[in-house]
Amino acid sequence: MIHSINPATGESVDSYDNHSAAQVGAILADAHSAQKEWALQDVRTRSALLLKVAAALRANKTEYARLITVEMGKPINESEAEIEKSAVTCEFYAAEGPRFLDDESVASNASDSRVVFDPLGVVLAIMPWNYPFWQFVRFAAPALAAGNAAVLKHANNVPGCALALERAFRDAGTPQGLVQALLIDASEVAGVLADPRIAAVTLTGSTAVGKLVAAQAGSLLKKQVLELGGSDPFIVLADADIDLAAKTAAKARFSNAGQSCISAKRFIVQEQIADRFVAELVKHVAELKLGDPLDPETQIGPLARANLRADIEDQVRRSVAAGAKLIIGGKTVDGPGFFYEPTVLDHVTPDMAAAMEETFGPAAAVIRVADEDTAVELANATEFGLGAAVWTTDVKKAEKLARRLEAGAVFINGLVASDARLPFGGVKQSGYGRELGEFGIREFTNIKTLWVG
Ligand code: NDP
Numbered sequence: 188m189i190h191s192i193n194p195a196t197g198e199s200v201d202s203y204d205n206h207s208a209a210q211v212g213a214i215l216a217d218a219h220s221a222q223k224e225w226a227l228q229d230v231r232t233r234s235a236l237l238l239k240v241a242a243a244l245r246a247n248k249t250e251y252a253r254l255i256t257v258e259m260g261k262p263i264n265e266s267e268a269e270i271e272k273s274a275v276t277c278e279f280y281a282a283e284g285p286r287f288l289d290d291e292s293v294a295s296n297a298s299d300s301r302v303v304f305d306p307l308g309v310v311l312a313i314m315p316w317n318y319p320f321w322q323f324v325r326f327a328a329p330a331l332a333a334g335n336a337a338v339l340k341h342a343n344n345v346p347g348c349a350l351a352l353e354r355a356f357r358d359a360g361t362p363q364g365l366v367q368a369l370l371i372d373a374s375e376v377a378g379v380l381a382d383p384r385i386a387a388v389t390l391t392g393s394t395a396v397g398k399l400v401a402a403q404a405g406s407l408l409k410k411q412v413l414e415l416g417g418s419d420p421f422i423v424l425a426d427a428d429i430d431l432a433a434k435t436a437a438k439a440r441f442s443n444a445g446q447s448c449i450s451a452k453r454f455i456v457q458e459q460i461a462d463r464f465v466a467e468l469v470k471h472v473a474e475l476k477l478g479d480p481l482d483p484e485t486q487i488g489p490l491a492r493a494n495l496r497a498d499i500e501d502q503v504r505r506s507v508a509a510g511a512k513l514i515i516g517g518k519t520v521d522g523p524g525f526f527y528e529p530t531v532l533d534h535v536t537p538d539m540a541a542a543m544e545e546t547f548g549p550a551a552a553v554i555r556v557a558d559e560d561t562a563v564e565l566a567n568a569t570e571f572g573l574g575a576a577v578w579t580t581d582v583k584k585a586e587k588l589a590r591r592l593e594a595g596a597v598f599i600n601g602l603v604a605s606d607a608r609l610p611f612g613g614v615k616q617s618g619y620g621r622e623l624g625e626f627g628i629r630e631f632t633n634i635k636t637l638w639v640g
Contacts, residue, residue, distance in 0.1 A: 189370055193487040194260035195480055195524045203346045206370045211379065213340060217364030219311045219384040222336035225365055225556045226306050234284035234332045238511040239359035241277035244270050244320070246358075251320060251351055253481070257523075258345045259316045260489040261443055264619045273324035279607040280628065284332035285540060286623045288632070298508070299639040306334030306412065307410060311379060311392045313340045313400065315392045316491055317446045319348035322391050325605065326412075327356075327366060329628035330389075338385070340376055342392075344438045344492060377403055385409065386633055391448075394545075394570075394616045412620030412630050414448065414612060416545040417573030419594070419603055420566035421451035426461050427578035428600070432468030436551070439602045441475060441529050443489055445549040446493030446495070448617070449574040449596075449603045452546050454553045455562045461555045465533050468551065469515050477520065487524040490548055496525040499548030506532055506541040506552070516550070537568050545571065559588060567593045572601035572615035597620075 191200040206214065225233065244251065252266035261269070291302040303478045314322045319341065327337045341349035349368040356366040369379065380403055381389055387410035390400050397415040421439060423432045437603055439451035456464050480488030480515075490496040498518055507513050518531030530550040535541050541552035542565075556562045566575060575594040576587045582599060589597035595613040597601060605611045605623060612621040621627050 189343050191258045191344060192492075194309040194447045194491050197493075197523050197525070201270065201347060203350075203370055205372065211369060211371060211375070214367050214369060215309070215379070215382055215384045218336045218367060220551055221362050221364030221504060222306070222309050225331075225336060225362060226334040228334070230285050230288045230332065230334070233334060234281045236359060237277040237284070237328055237332060237390070238279040240328070240356055240361070241274040241281070243276070243355045243359040244274045244324075247351075248356065251348075251355070254347050254496070255319055255345075256480045256488070258347055259319060259506075261483045262488050262580055265443060269321045273320050275327055276360050276607040276623075277328045278331045282327040283625075284329070284500050287628045288333060290637075295638070296503040297638045297640060300387060301637045303635045303637050304333065304629065305635050309384055309629045310631050311376075311385045311388045312337050313388065313390040313392065313396075314342065315378060316345045317341035317443060317448075320352060323352055323609075325607070326389050326623055328445045330631050331361075331365065333628055333632050335386075335631050336365045337367075338379070340367070340371060340379070341368060343372065346370055348621050355479075355559045362409055363399040374606050377402070380404060380409070387411065389620075389631075390414070394618075396500050397618055403515075406526055410631065412612070412622065414619030414620075414622060415616060415618040416571055417448040417613065417617050418452045418542075418545050418569045418571045419449055419574045419576070420455050420569075420592075421436055421576045422562045422566060422578065422588070423454065423456045423460065423464055424562070424577070424589065425457040428580065429463050430467055431600075432465055432578040433472055436468050436469035437475070439440055441472065441487060443548050444490055444527075445499075446547050448492060449605070451576060451603065452552065453542055453569075454551055455556055455565055456553055456564070457559075458555045458557055461533075461553065465514065465531065467551055468553075469531055472515055472531055472551075473536055475529050477526060478527070487549060487590050488527075488530055490527055491525070493525050495547060497526050499527055499546060499550055499623075501543060502540040503530055503550050505536060506539040509539045511535045511539055511541060511552070535567055543569070559584075563588055563591050567591075570616040571613070573613040573617040574598065576601065576603055577612075590639065608640060
């Protein structure tokens with residue numbers, strides 16, 4: 188059985204039977220034959236389906252947003268925004284898919300030589316709970332436009348979202364078998380990945396699981412895209428607009444209760460403005476409204492699971508024991524649900540848990556530095572390399588610093604966020620491959636040379 192628990196109350200929402208081995212076999216067989224048919228469709232037809240998916244998502248936005256909130260605790264406004272962003276991304280690939288997948292002529296000794304983009308087949312999508320609709324849709328929209336099929340192994344705390352996604356694609360008229368959810372335990376994933384009907388795998392989740400899946404997929408020579416953890420630096424230089432930086436910092440760290448791979452996690456601030464920055468940040472954090480995530484006024488909901496709250500509590504405790512200064516928060520909230528107070532730690536040093544480890548919860552770590560070079564050095568002093576932000580009024584200087592940052596994206600004077608138009612992914616232990624944009628749609632294609640004598 189797969190159980191979903193409401194993290195705001197700790198109470199059971201629903202339980203679902205696992206798919207049996209026979210059901211899993213039937214799902215893979217359906218996906219395999221559906222993909223063969225789908226690959227023969229014109230790219231315009233395939234892309235046009237995504238307009239209907241966008242409409243199906245929007246038609247049930249209220250229901251789907253509520254499901255997200257009830258299963259993983261995100262404030263309802265953020266859940267609604269997640270459905271809208273998923274719909275917009277479908278529309279983006281409906282419009283741009285044909286152009287991205289168009290043949291590319293290349294001059295050679297042939298009378299005609301071209302690069303064409305064929306699908307790979309059925310892609311296994313192993314997805315996390317933190318953006319349960321968005322994470323799947325941002326993979327599935329381009330993958331389907333490119334002619335692939337998708338089987339979704341969702342995180343086991345969001346089974347309702349997994350089935351709702353399957354329904355949204357079906358409501359949109361997606362051919363039977365092309366998009367299906369697998370209700371299985373993590374221990375059964377290896378068997379599915381090894382099945383010859385699976386051509387490739389995409390995983391968004393922890394680095395530990397990424398390594399396991401990458402090792403298995405590598406041994407099978409199956410293509411992988413891995414979007415793993417992050418410990419994004421948010422660098423604030425002395426000449427920055429401090430008020431705007433602090434306001435953005437609060438959003439960058441505390442949206443979704445800090446449970447995002449691209450949340451800003453380490454605030455690396457130049458010493459001479461650090462007191463002002465921390466005071467401003469704390470002012471915004473103190474104003475955050477914590478409570479029932481179904482209440483539209485709420486800005487901080489619970490953590491998605493009890494163990495995730497225990498993890499952040501432990502990281503804060505170890506950092507304080509090592510000398511970090513607790514400015515605000517730092518406690519679990521009494522009562523039902525997995526709530527944790529929004530927390531700011533100052534005077535964090537690079538060897539503390541809050542700086543060394545990924546903090547997947549509402550705790551900001553402020554690290555004070557003397558100069559820009561030290562800021563870059565500490566920003567890179569992590570095993571992760573997903574996103575980074577640089578705040579300064581000297582954009583030319585920021586562009587130079589950006590090239591020295593080991594990250595898949597650097598945002599200057601802005602909040603690191605994914606955008607359907609721009610590629611998204613990491614380096615180092617944050618994974619490899621890219622999602623979104625033109626680069627993302629190419630990941631699950633066979634980049635085929637066509638040569639005519
Ligand atoms: P996991 O990496 O454990 O889970 C992500 C997905 O992988 C889920 O669908 C999970 O299924 C599946 N999975 C787990 N173990 C295996 C396995 N052995 N083989 C194949 N698939 C597997 O993340 P958690 O939910 O446990 O979160 C832990 C940490 O991961 C967070 O604290 C954060 O650091 C990071 N994380 C990063 C995310 C990102 O956006 N990059 C998103 C979520 C988490 P199941 O749920 O059934 O275990």
